[in-house]
Amino acid sequence: MDITESSVSGVKVAALKGRLDTATAPAAEGAILGMLEGGSKVVADLAEVHYVSSAGxxxxxxxxxxxxxxxxxxxxxxxxxxxREVLEISGFDKILSIHATRDAAVAGLA
Structure with missing residues (x-):
């Protein structure tokens, strides 16, 4: 898993690439939770994530x-x-704020 951190309009973006599973979840968790410190606004961009397990x-x-x-x-x-199918089947689409694009997600948090 590759994680690229950036900032757009005051919103931090974690662009994830690869699989979000048991092996990669600890690194993703550390990066995202670290970005959230201090009450920040954070977007997890999953455009290049093709698999998410329960750990993800x-x-x-x-x-x-x-x-x-x-x-x-x-x-x-x-x-x-x-x-998206995993997010919907698990009901996470009702828990998380999910946007079709990075720009829409940033606009929703900015």
């Missing part, structure tokens, strides 16, 4: 909970069809 879902849920508890906000951007 846990990372996204933990990020959303930490954002809410810390006065920040968290959104997911650009999930590909297989990832």
């Amino acid at each position: 879902l846990r990372v996204l849920l933990k990020a959303a909970k930490q954002a809410k508890a810390g006065g920040g906000s968290f959104a997911v951007a650009s999930p590909q069809a297989p990832v």
Whole structure:
């Protein structure tokens, strides 16, 4: 998993690439939760993530909970069809703020 951090309009963006599974979840969790410190606004861009396991879902849920508890906000951007299907089947589309594009997610948090 590659994680690229950037900032757009005051919103931090974590662009993930690869699989979000048991092997890569700890690195993704560390990066995203670190970006959320101090009540930040963070978007997890999943445009280049083609697989998410239950460990990956846990990372996204933990990020959303930490954002809410810390006065920040968290959104997911650009999930590909297989990832979006997992988010929908698991009901995470009702828990997380999910946007079709990175720009839409940033605009939603800015």
